[in-house]
Amino acid sequence: MRFTELAIDDPTGLIFGTAPKPVTSGRGLTVGGGQVYPELNFTLPTMEVNARTYPEIKEIYRKTVDDVLTRAAALHVEGIVVEFETLLEMTLKPAYGIELTEILVEACERFSARYGMKAEVRLTPNDTRDYERPPRMRNSPYLENMLRLFDEGAKAGATFLSIESTGGKELHDEALVNCDIQGVVYALGVLGVRDMRFLWDQITKIANDRGVIAGGDTACGFANTAMVLAEKQYIPRVFSAVDRAASIPRSLVAYERGARGPDKDCGYEGVFLKAIAGVPISMEGKTAACAHASPVGNVSMAACDLWSNESVQAVHLLGGPAPVVSLEQLAYDVRLLNESIRTRQSLLLRDMLVGSDVSHDPQALILAPDSVIRIARAVVAAGDHLAATFAAVGTALEIIEEAVQDRRLRMDPREEVWVTMVREQLAEIPLNEDAFVEMMQGRIDSGKVLLEEYGL
Amino acid sequence: MRFTELAIDDPTGLIFGTAPKPVTSGRGLTVGGGQVYPELNFTLPTMEVNARTYPEIKEIYRKTVDDVLTRAAALHVEGIVVEFETLLEMTLKPAYGIELTEILVEACERFSARYGMKAEVRLTPNDTRDYERPPRMRNSPYLENMLRLFDEGAKAGATFLSIESTGGKELHDEALVNCDIQGVVYALGVLGVRDMRFLWDQITKIANDRGVIAGGDTACGFANTAMVLAEKQYIPRVFSAVDRAASIPRSLVAYERGARGPDKDCGYEGVFLKAIAGVPISMEGKTAACAHASPVGNVSMAACDLWSNESVQAVHLLGGPAPVVSLEQLAYDVRLLNESIRTRQSLLLRDMLVGSDVSHDPQALILAPDSVIRIARAVVAAGDHLAATFAAVGTALEIIEEAVQDRRLRMDPREEVWVTMVREQLAEIPLNEDAFVEMMQGRIDSGKVLLEEYGL
């Protein structure tokens, strides 16, 4: 564990707009330096991506980014990040991803020059290694093109590099639907951590070579899958909450390996990373309802430095293109945050945002600044990533149990038995990686998980 | 003028969640009684409305309202208004509108019974008299079916009755694109006022007979058209701002004739009506970006009692049906407002909402509580509706001029000349209805406006 102390050790210091280690782009956009900015992501309407449709796709990107930045200028938005999260085909064929990056960068440059706006592109190639079962994390035939897109995209002018990497997901999916906390800890705290090290050494090298900024990685395929399953009432909310906690050490690895932030929007574990590593973070909540429902619509805003819509398809709504609608909503959200900073009332606003959500759901509760600092403290106090994952889950469970006891948290009675079950299963995990690997050996289906691809 | 004093005469008292005269529904939903609730409106995706498509339309309404209320229950929403704004064909053929009202009412009852949620329907027939040129406001062949829909919809269980009536619109459209303030004052302060009296006597009678609540009327076709034109840079923003002010006496007439609120969402003039008549109001802002862009995304929240998405088509987004997405966004907005009330910080939050917008646009500036009380005071001090319309425009202009002078308002230099022009044209209006009618006589195209339909 590189981080053994907290960058923010008092809940009061964990607040939107300010990070201990702000990041400044080439055009002068400072994230975490006292202001919040919107981060806007859009994707294609329902359509195939291939050589035949590609000319139309380029037009959609070109027009949409122009529409979005035009509206941003009209609303006097001073800084913005446009996230380009690629679709499979755009990473398989990096030429697509690179050219689309160029289109977005050109628009950002043009609007920055014309309106004095600071607009930057975040490039997020998807983790194509996951498009093969079982995935070969280190020897994937897809790895080369994925890294090429990072490299050439950075060359094309992308300012921030991010990914939602998937190491361990092949095991985690099954652990989730079985509410198997041992599987979760193994997938995130052993496999995920190992793969993050492997991958982020390469991404930070590319960023450094190209002079751009390594943004960070989210456990989207893990803890957000859990959140979606919990919203559908497929798994208990408490399980999703501890799954989020379990993702912290895994996502922290990017910063141990040289990433600087801003952490990507869909990682709600970003608040913990901000407390631990001091990096600025992008967050998403109610204004990302266009992409998914969530139980953390307001509390997720409490410590954001960028505020994002996650992703919206470029379809038409009554008010215009859906990405422009998202931009407008984000811009007003951000205006409110910045006005509270200007009038020195930001802590009050933060506490309202937090207070409005925490009693409704354990997933919201663990994102409250008090909880974040307490869990983060347990993480940095642990000796290694496995112990840290274990400690994060255990501390999250404690926080939830206390709140239920004090009647500060509404919890479905059906959930209670799961708190006990998770606690019991957790207690069986040996805090030694070798021993844990040994223990899990019999439960791993070698047709689904290739341990050697994690150096095991 | 029935109201000669302000119900709220101090800007501090103009705040979300509380109205001097709250309104309580049969199921016990109190609007303006200390809490804010969401108001959700959805409409069909792009499709024709006819006998062939009607079965599918019913299914869409049935399924969508269920999806929306399911999500509302999951988010612990305690009260909600579902607005049903009819499409032309549903008013022309009241049987459609009535049956769809029944579908919505049935869902509201079912969810209210199952979750202890208080869900109510607002029925808003569209003003079909406008579907004929020139419109015959009093002798329209469409009038009967429109009133029948009000009556039978109330019988079917709609709790609130509203409309966006259009008296004077046939003149106002042209006045807008010509930036003709005399035409605007005539359309709203003379024709609009006269038609509101004619129409609202009938609507309040229906509401009283059926034991339901007359909600109010918005100048949507007037001042929101102006706002849209201003956003497109077709007309100056300052013109749209004074057009909003000019709509106040016109929309006030509903309350003079017995309506009780909540005023309808898309009337941003609602804040003035709350100050004058003390009625609770629905407002819309950033979360209605799905329906239209606006320069008042946050300030419009400052005094809302219901918070609305205006309208969204029942299309599919990544996160699910767009109406459910809207509901989720509204629910979190409302949670924040109510949390500030719970912690007695609501005035602080209100001031942040206001402060975040007012320097950006004159249309936002005149919705700030200080401006609202000042303009409302000028309205109630005027002897009649024409004088009140005149006073509202004049006072709004003053407020804008002062703010520009004090550099509290960003204004495009192109706009300045229009402030002067409006002031000059305004000064020419005689404050006597007969004289004004006389003066405008020569400018009214009798092929477009039938004055006798306004009792002139």
Added chain:
Amino acid sequence: MSLLTEISEMLQRGKAAEVKSLVQNALDEGTDPRVILEEGLLHGMGVIGEKFKNNEVYVPEVLIAARAMNAGSEILKPHLAGAGVEASGTVILGTVKGDLHDIGKNLVRMMMEGKGLEVIDLGVDVPPEKFLEAALERNADIIACSALLTTTMTEMKNVIETVAGEGHRDRFRIMVGGAPVTESFCKSVGADLYAPDASSAADAAVALCREKRAG
């Protein structure tokens, strides 16, 4: 300043009376009516149209210029007819059936006229047959349909089907526009062109007419 430049300038400032008398002066001086039209009136409207496109002037300023242009055209028209000059294209314009919105449509008309096109404005709530009838009668180049409602935009399909049903689809170019209309909607109903705003509608109409008359 030359008389033609003066006409253009006065038109841009919306001075109808001045434009009228200047056009008369130019005719009296023997200037070719086509030159007065092109380098005076249309030049002035071109400048205003460009400014509008670039958000430098508002609609009321365009409207007042358009009225000045009409004043000048009144004087010029008999002379143009005599010189055998005809419009560069004819457009049938209207808001579709069931839809009574006309602010956007009126703007499109103005912009098109400012580009020298002849525009037959059928008004609002126009049934499909009426579009076709007028197009045949005026031997038009373009049928342009406007809609503001998501429930009426589907009427555009009916217009196209009516034109096609009578076997005239190849004869007219069909343009669509209005707030809810998109490029993909345009394609899906089989229209020829979608224009996102009034200025580009006018530009596109001119290009369509040129292309149609050439090919």
Added chain:
Amino acid sequence: MSLLTEISEMLQRGKAAEVKSLVQNALDEGTDPRVILEEGLLHGMGVIGEKFKNNEVYVPEVLIAARAMNAGSEILKPHLAGAGVEASGTVILGTVKGDLHDIGKNLVRMMMEGKGLEVIDLGVDVPPEKFLEAALERNADIIACSALLTTTMTEMKNVIETVAGEGHRDRFRIMVGGAPVTESFCKSVGADLYAPDASSAADAAVALCREKRAG
């Protein structure tokens, strides 16, 4: 409590070992294997499925019950084959090409098996031809396609076209599902049925098979 009720109860509680031995007991007692299947195993899964539909139990509880059912089925299968009993329908299930999401699909399989259908799970990233091949080989009633991405849901159309292209469209019912799929998408690609969740997918599949085998 009768043996059959006990099988159903133990299955609901996910007790695989108990279910296994109870099924054996029932066979030993000479109970008709069809009755054990219907009134023991399928009854228990039916209860669990209903509870899941009503949000009374979570997926892990359904999974554990399904495992218990499989344990019981293992014992029962040879006897059923002997009695000439066949499944009430056969479903070819898979996530479409380019899409590797399987959580939803696996749930659907479980729910369908719990209704007594035979499910051939082709896994993820399944090309159109493979769906058809399997359906022909197993003489299936239904082809059920899952997709989680807006870019891959269009693959469903390819599945339908492949089946139709080979002249087999009438032979199989085609179901579609997954987060981005809607009723109107289902119609637009010409599928027979859209199911919004795993439980209703299973119910619908049973009904489709019954209808197909009847008609």
